[in-house]
Each structure stands twice: as structure tokens, then as C-alpha cells.
Amino acid sequence: MKIMSFKKFIPKPIRRIALRMLNHIQLLNYYFKDMNRYSKHSFDFSNSKAKRHHETDLIYYYHKIEKGLSLPNPRIGFGQKVVNHLLSILNHYIKQYGWDNVSIAALNTLYSYYYFNEKNDLRLNELLNKLEELSKTIDAISRPTVGGIDEVKKVDIDKSNIDFKEFAFSRYSIRNYAPGNVSIDLIKEAVYIAQKTPSVCNRQPWRVYVYSNEEDKINILKYQNGNVGFGDGASKILIVTSELKDFRGPRERNQSYIDGGMYSMSLIYALHSLGVGSCALNLAVSPQTETELKNTANISESEVLIMMIAVGNLPKKLNVASSPRRAVEDVIAIN
Ligand SMILES: Cc1cc2nc3c(=O)[nH]c(=O)nc-3n(C[C@H](O)[C@H](O)[C@H](O)COP(=O)(O)O)c2cc1C
Structure with a gap:
């Protein structure tokens, strides 16, 4: 009540400026908290790594390889630095956590990489030996085939007939x-x-x-x-x-x-x-x-x-907010 009556004596423009300043301070405070949280938990900043960090690291690197393999003309022997790094972190991961969908996908991607190069007359024997060595520790029956590349046909992925x-x-x-x-x-x-x-x-x-x-x-x-x-x-x-x-x-x-x-x-x-x-x-x-x-x-x-x-x-009949949309011309910028 006291604040309300006090507010009356402050001119509106001053109140507006004060409010804007307060909002800025609050925004800064929120950004600061967001930053602290990001640096505490995200991969590069965090001091101690959880299993999830290692999982995500594997995905990050094997994705570089699967992506490379899916290009129209992958360069023979591409990305060997990434492959070596992936092998190294995969080894650590297996020692710490064993085989799971993520580590198996990483392994299978590395195999795909090997076979791609072999098909193009580049035999990466050292890589193959390391992969075979690693594979010995997997239960062959439970090994899923995920990872690497899948060949798909236009007839299967073209869904333009769906409305x-x-x-x-x-x-x-x-x-x-x-x-x-x-x-x-x-x-x-x-x-x-x-x-x-x-x-x-x-x-x-x-x-x-x-x-x-x-x-x-x-x-x-x-x-x-x-x-x-x-x-x-x-x-x-x-x-x-x-x-x-x-x-x-x-x-x-x-x-x-x-x-x-x-x-x-x-x-x-x-x-x-x-x-x-x-x-x-x-x-x-x-x-x-x-x-x-x-x-x-x-x-x-x-x-x-x-x-x-x-x-x-869903009820049989109901009211919905019509929430009209902006016109296409308002959102598209054709350059
Ligand atoms: C991130 C997000 C948050 C939303 N929050 C609310 C909400 O708190 N309450 C609510 O009734 N509708 C909420 N909505 C629904 C929107 O009002 C609705 O999507 C919009 O008006 C378009 O209408 P439509 O979804 O019926 O097409 C939210 C929608 C989004 C995407």
C-alpha cells in the first residue's frame, strides 16, 4: 500500500526508465545463471565427465564418419585423424562402460569406413586389426547392425503422396x-x-x-x-x-x-x-x-x-482458438 502511494509521486517516464533498468539487471542475472549452468554441464567446460558426456563424444565423432560416407563422392581415405581419435575414445569407452547401442554404432561406423576404403582398393589393415580385436569382446548374437550407412531407394523415401x-x-x-x-x-x-x-x-x-x-x-x-x-x-x-x-x-x-x-x-x-x-x-x-x-x-x-x-x-466437438497465421509474403524473404 505504501509502495503504491509512493509510486504515485514518481513521474511515469522515470518509472518506465527504472523498470527498463530493472529488467536489464534481471536479464543479465538470468544470462549469467544460464552461462554458469552451461559451463557446469556441457562437454568442453565440465570438470568431471559423466557417461553421457562420453556417449555424446562418441556420437559426435562417429557422425563425422557416417556423414562423410553418405556424401555423393566420399574421398578415399578421408578423415583418418577423426577415425584414429574415434578408435581411441571408443577403446576408453568400452573399458569403462562396455558395449551398448552407442558404442556398437561407433564400431559399425568404423567397419563401414573400412569396407568403403577396401572397396576402393585402400586396405587399412591396421584399422581392421584394431576393429577385429575390439569386436572379440562383443556378444556376436546381440550385436545390432546399426551404424555406418544405409542404402535407401527414392521409391521408399519419396512420400509426396502423403497429404x-x-x-x-x-x-x-x-x-x-x-x-x-x-x-x-x-x-x-x-x-x-x-x-x-x-x-x-x-x-x-x-x-x-x-x-x-x-x-x-x-x-x-x-x-x-x-x-x-x-x-x-x-x-x-x-x-x-x-x-x-x-x-x-x-x-x-x-x-x-x-x-x-x-x-x-x-x-x-x-x-x-x-x-x-x-x-x-x-x-x-x-x-x-x-x-x-x-x-x-x-x-x-x-x-x-x-x-x-x-x-x-479429443472430445466429439470443441472450440479451438483460430490463431490466424501471418501471410506467406510476411515470412518469406526471397533473395
Ligand atoms: C512453446 C509454446 C508454448 C505455448 N504455451 C502455451 C500456454 O502456456 N498456454 C496455452 O494455452 N497455449 C500455449 N501454446 C499454444 C499456442 O498458443 C498455439 O500453438 C498458437 O496459438 C497456435 O495455435 P494452434 O496450436 O492451435 O495452431 C504454446 C505454444 C508453444 C509452441
Whole structure:
């Protein structure tokens, strides 16, 4: 009350300047906290490396090779420095963690690299020996064939016969749900589809947290400011996050949001394709709210929050916000 009456005596332009200054200070504070978090968890800055760091390092390097192999005319013997480095980190990884999908994909990529060169009369015998030595430690039966390159045919990947326009235009943010549970199997299927989302060097930093229990949903939704009047009707609340351990160096500081955002869109489309209604819910929150939400939702400090997604069954008939879009001419810059 006292502040209110005091405010009356400060001229509006001064109040505006003071508010702008306060916002700047807060922005600086938030950026500083973001920077600290990024330097604490991301690959290059972190002092101690977790398994996830090593996983991501393998993916980073084997992706350079698989990408090289997929070019129209790969240079024979390309990238030997990368290959040697990959071999070295793969050896360390195997000693520490053993074989898993990531290390096997790295090994198979190195084999693909060897066979590509062999086919072109470059026999990298030393590489082959090292690969054979490493392979001896894998259980041959459980060895998946992932990694390297896959040959695909235009007839199989040209999906221009699918009416994506119709599909995209039939998706709305759903804020009105029919009663009933959306099964965890449907959510898993949507996540499976969304896994095909592209990401920088295929690092797949995302994670999806699923909350079905009424109490959990209420506790989580209270940290979100845009779900009033419909959030509590959702069958499930999802939280999409992105793992900072998967990123490296100053230039990738914002990459977690890009990959996480792309993934979220895929997930929303995947849910739509399964007949499930969803509404993205912003997580534009202060660092303090972020920490509180993470504690409540059991999310690790090294992940950034991308968004919540409210999920529910579609009612027979409902109102949706029309949310008109800008004209194509307003968003396209043809050069
Ligand atoms: C990142 C993000 C955050 C959003 N946050 C909210 C929110 O907090 N509450 C809400 O009702 N809708 C939210 N939306 C939904 C948008 O309002 C909606 O996507 C937009 O109006 C376009 O409408 P449409 O999704 O029906 O096409 C969000 C959407 C995105 C992508």
C-alpha cells in the first residue's frame, strides 16, 4: 500500500526508465545463471565427465564418419585423424562402460569406413586389426547392425503422396479434453515416432517426462502460467527437456533449445497422428521457478526445460482458438 502511494509521486517516464533498468539487471542475472549452468554441464567446460558426456563424444565423432560416407563422392581415405581419435575414445569407452547401442554404432561406423576404403582398393589393415580385436569382446548374437550407412531407394523415401498439408492444418492446440486416460502405450508410440527428429550431429538431447497421477499433475502445473481452465482436465502432462551434457563449446550454447523445440514439434505431430489432443505449454520461467519445478518433477539440473505438453482425449466437438497465421509474403524473404 505504501509502495503504491509512493509510486504515485514518481513521474511515469522515470518509472518506465527504472523498470527498463530493472529488467536489464534481471536479464543479465538470468544470462549469467544460464552461462554458469552451461559451463557446469556441457562437454568442453565440465570438470568431471559423466557417461553421457562420453556417449555424446562418441556420437559426435562417429557422425563425422557416417556423414562423410553418405556424401555423393566420399574421398578415399578421408578423415583418418577423426577415425584414429574415434578408435581411441571408443577403446576408453568400452573399458569403462562396455558395449551398448552407442558404442556398437561407433564400431559399425568404423567397419563401414573400412569396407568403403577396401572397396576402393585402400586396405587399412591396421584399422581392421584394431576393429577385429575390439569386436572379440562383443556378444556376436546381440550385436545390432546399426551404424555406418544405409542404402535407401527414392521409391521408399519419396512420400509426396502423403497429404501433410491436410494433416498439419488439422492440428490445433487442444484445451478441452474428453474424459478418460490416454494410455502410456500411446505416449510411448508418439515418443518412438518423435525419436526420428533430426538433431545436431544426431545427439538426441531430449528427454520426455510423463506425469499421470492427479497430485503430480497439479503440483507441476502450478509452475506454468498458461494452463488455467484446462490443464487440470489433461490426462497426462509431459515435460520435454534437453540435456546440456550433449553440447560443447560456446557456439552451441543455444543448441539445446533448437533440438528440444524440434523434438517437441515432432512429438505434438506424433500425438496428433495417433488421435491424441495436445497443447504446448510454455516454460518461460525464472531460474528460481525452473529449479523448483525441476525439484518437484525430478528433473536433473543439467537439463534445460523446453516445454510442457498437456495431453488428452479429443472430445466429439470443441472450440479451438483460430490463431490466424501471418501471410506467406510476411515470412518469406526471397533473395
Ligand atoms: C512453446 C509454446 C508454448 C505455448 N504455451 C502455451 C500456454 O502456456 N498456454 C496455452 O494455452 N497455449 C500455449 N501454446 C499454444 C499456442 O498458443 C498455439 O500453438 C498458437 O496459438 C497456435 O495455435 P494452434 O496450436 O492451435 O495452431 C504454446 C505454444 C508453444 C509452441
